[in-house]
Amino acid sequence: AIWNLGSINIDMVYALPHMPEPGETLAASSFDQGLGGKGANMSVAAARAGAHACHIGAVGPEGKWTVDRLTEYGVDTRYIAQLDTATGHAIIAVDPSGENQIILYPGANRALTEDQIGQALTAANAGDILLMQNETNMQAEAARIGHQLGLRVAYAAAPFDAEAVQAVLPFIDLLFLNEVEAAQLQAATGKAPQDLGVDDVIVTLGAKGARHFNGRDGSKIDVPAQRVTPVDTTGAGDTFTGYVLAALDRGLPMAQAMTQASRAGALMVTRHGAADVIPDLKEVQEAKF
């Protein structure tokens, strides 16, 4: 099983004629609301890839529909707390050129408690995967608990924060970075990915594919990207991460896990939206590129 301590956001997307100036009131020409948050995206990806994905998180009163939607996508939602604080949300303004501006309110995503995590993880088995990203509180505590319980601890260092990654480094077995995050981490630590003391480091490179660094023996695996015409890259990295972990949880070797994830990521960039459009395993296996 995959235990994902992660954010759940309501993504509110507004199409605007131009970005608002200070003091300006601007009417949007369209509005879309969807399920997002890196955590939710990764849980949905893992579930759609066939894993038992158990989400540990929190929402407020107006976010109950997000939990229903996660359930509908196959995510186990029993450890999502219902709080009195606002559900995390992103207000996303998009101008006609496709440029965006985002206001992010973490809300309930930063109100998780160590008790809640401890309680959820008492149901975990040694060898299960614990996943985290940097959109919740309690990451270092969860990493430490997961490590003590003998779980395989995975961390996606996004949104990037050098201190947050370094706080979990001693406890993690797998680390996911995109190209920019990998450069930022190298600048902060002075260490190359294979020298971080983490067994498996996976760096995604967008249209250039992905690379695995084996921290035990220094070897590398390169996985090419599929050739597609991107329309919206939102959620590609999250989908990739969820798919890699689901495949590893099924016992597939790293190279195969990454190949499957790269096919899922490629499908994702051909679609608008986040969690709501993550492909399932059958689509990923049958896709022709």
Ligand code: ADP
């Ligand atoms: P992030 O969204 O976190 O920045 P990336 O852009 O590196 O992550 O994308 C994650 C993965 O999704 C890539 O490793 C690749 O497999 C796939 N992907 C992303 N962009 C493209 C693209 N333009 N063409 C094909 N595959 C892509």
